[in-house]
Amino acid sequence: MLDLWHTGIVTRLVDETHNTRRFWIRIPEMDRFDFKPGQFVTLDLPIHEKKNKRWRSYSIASHPDGTNEFELVIVLLEGGAGSTYLFNEIKVGSELLLRGPQGVFVLPATLDKELFLICTGTGIAPFRSMAHYLHEHAIPHQQIHLIFGCRYEKDLLYASEMQQLAAEMPGFNFIPTLSRQEDWTGKKGYVHGVYEELLQADKRPANFFLCGWKAMIDEAKQRIVAMGYDRHDIHLELYG
Structure with missing residues (x-):
């Protein structure tokens, strides 16, 4: 199953921030x-003769909803062959060759510890994807802290949506933290200060999921x- 390549059709495109775009992709040959x-x-993109230099992997940003459509959110990397192709060449109706789902960066079967995302x-x-899935299926969980680090407020992805989810979902906390914006009234600095502060009083049982840049x-x-x-x-899930 994992090695099967499917043809996806791009059904919708939305610019989420100045350098990120949301791509909705439907796989017509699958019911779900x-x-x-x-x-x-x-994704297998026509950007190189060698297979492994054409492949780009992206986490699925939507939650499984029983349809044959899903969402990716992609940042335009300066000089990045894959993202440059996706931003410049892909339109609604374009086809993308893809395989998946893959990966073991998934939630534990029982959520009996606090989660730091x-x-x-x-x-x-x-x-x-995880937060919406837990909410939709009313899956029991301990406190969840989604700590999201960016430079500026304009870089925050899905911010109003995550704030809405935090308001509706008991035990779900959305904590954006900005490293460069002076007039920001929320958490400032890097993500590390946030989880250290939350855990300084007591080292309670916790699972940590890390996703982003290697540093x-x-x-x-x-x-x-x-x-x-x-x-x-x-x-962990490493980007770039």
């Missing part, structure tokens, strides 16, 4: 596209272990 929140798909940039995609993930791993947690409590 089933995946676990946190999984990704791989820590991300930067488009790393929010798998956590958006953030490397530092978070070191800090979480330094706080006394086991590395098995840490799950």
Whole structure:
């Protein structure tokens, strides 16, 4: 199943921020596209002769809803062949060759510990999928802290949607933190200060899911272990 490639049709495009775009993709040959929140798909883009240099993987940003359509959110990387192609060439009605779902960056079967979902940039995609899935299915859980690091408010993805979810979903906390915006009244600085502050009073049982750039993930791993947690409590999905 995993090695099967499917043809997806782009059904909708929306610019979410100045450098990110949301892509809705439908797979006509499937009645429903089933995946676990946190999984990704791989696109085969016509940008190189060698297969492995054409492949780009993206976390699914939507939650499984029983349809054959899903959403990706993609950042335009300067000099990035894959994202440049997707932004410049792909229109509504374009076809994309893809395979998936793949990946083991998924929630534990029982959510008996607090969850810290820590991300930067488009790393929010798998956590958006997880949060909506838990809410839709009323799955019991402990406190969930979605800590989202960006430079400026204009970089925040799905912010109003996540605030709405936090208002509706008991035990779900959305904590955006900005590293460069002076007039921001919310959390400032990097994501690390946020989870350290939340856990400084007591080191209660927790699972940490990290998604984003390598530098953030490397530092978070070191800090979480330094706080006394086991590395098995840490799950990660690396971007770039």
